[in-house]
Amino acid sequence: MKVFNLAIFAVGIAIGFGAIQTEAQAASFNQIINLDAKQNSTDNPISIMLSAGTYAVDYIGMNDGGAYDGWNAWEGKVERCDRNRENCRRGWKNRYGISFDGMSNLFTSGKNYATASQAMQNAVNTSFTVASDTTVNFFINDKFYDDNIEGVSLRLSSESISQSVPEPTSMLGLLAVGTIGVSTLKRKKQAV
CATH class of the missing domain: 1.20.58 (Methane Monooxygenase Hydroxylase; Chain G, domain 1)
Structure with missing residues (x-):
């Protein structure tokens, strides 16, 4: 007793x-992901194991610590842009993809731009939630990768991590x- x-x-x-x-206290998570437009395809994504929680994905450029501002699917060629230097037939893109647990989404402004900087300035940020510890894949989706140049830089950070x-x-x-x-x-x- x-x-x-x-x-x-x-x-x-x-x-x-x-x-x-x-x-x-939720562990803070903050990582820059640099997707090479030639290397990081759907077959060769950058894969990160994440704890259950909600994460923010911010498109960043070289001025914010990333390696890229945008990518071009035509060896850097820019053709037939409108007077705002947007809606180009060929130009700089900001499209990237995220997949996990059977879900796959592409994020893009839907336009081609005259410069990589314009592509970055018009990029789409997002957030997602994983219910349990999960491998999340980040990639660039294209049909033919050999003529791609540059890439996409993202900042992945935790909004909340379940504990x-x-x-x-x-x-x-x-x-x-x-x-x-x-x-x-x-x-x-x-x-x-």
Whole structure:
């Protein structure tokens, strides 16, 4: 009985000094993904194992730490753009893909641009949620990769990552048991 009371006492002290925490902070995740338009196809994606949670995908350029501003599917050729230097028949793209758990989506502004910088400025950001630890694939989708140049740079960051957090009622229960243990220990010392 004395060992049991000491264990309860230790739990009460641990809670009192914060050794057992009632909150778990989500781990921060922030990674730059550089997709090479020639190499990182649907057959050769960049694959990252992610914990359950919600993630933001921001298209970034070289000024933000990425290796690329955009990619071109025609060896850098730009043809027949409108007066805003957009809607080119051939030009710079910002399309990239993400796949996991049987889901695959492409993200793009839907236009070709006269410069890689324009492609980056008009790129589409997104976010996604994975329900459990999952491998997520990032890729560039094209039919013929040999004439592609440059690529896409993305910043992948956690918006929230699920972690198990003890319920407040269970922590209050531990605190109550610790308090009872301390009071029992005090009563036994007074009786002796």
